[in-house]
Amino acid sequence: MLDLLTLLAEGRTLQQIAHDWDLEPGTVRIYAARLRRYLGADTNPQAVYLACRAGILDGRPQRHGDHAGYEAHRKRGETPCDDCRAGEKAHRARYATPRKRQTAPERP
Template identity: 55%
Template sequence: MQVGPSPTSGGPEPLLTDKEADVLRLVAQGLHRQQIAVQLTYTEHLIDKVMRRVLLKLGASNAPHAVLLACQAGILDGSRRRHGDHAGYAAHVYRGEVPCVLCREGEKAYRAAQKRAKRHAA
């Protein structure tokens, strides 16, 4: 399952496997690792391993944080976030990030239009 940029990072899209998304959904429902293992017929060790990968991919510090980030990114409700779901070039700069390609191109087009309008007005 691929999701769009995180609202907090605007960074690259994390790619969660179906297994990772299933485990994360069950964590979001409040199930413990033993319950998840039984429900998905996995071992508890595998559930731990999958959750470590989810935490790493989402940049989360713990399971509740992963659920929060997944909710914000639209992972848990299945709605893929579009690029326009974040504030754009200025938001990247404000957060000290390198702007993504789409934001950089949008900013270039905006500045070019402003320059043309200024020349036309003069």
């Protein structure tokens, strides 16, 4: 995902990235959508902006206490601070998809 983010930051289009990676454009669009969801962005440029602001692309953290700050710590190989850990927990809770509960089949 970091490779995709880096190429988007360089101004490459999804079609160009798909061609370079020998993938279908739809596959790269799915990767980009996952990346946007992961960063909490609505558009690819916003994802690049949030990644830069969080220090994911340039390695310098500029925010703490949220998901992006947590990822900046992880990218640099650091142990995330308590505020960033709590922000990551809140992020996961907000974007977690509920799982269906398995029920045992009824016996006759």
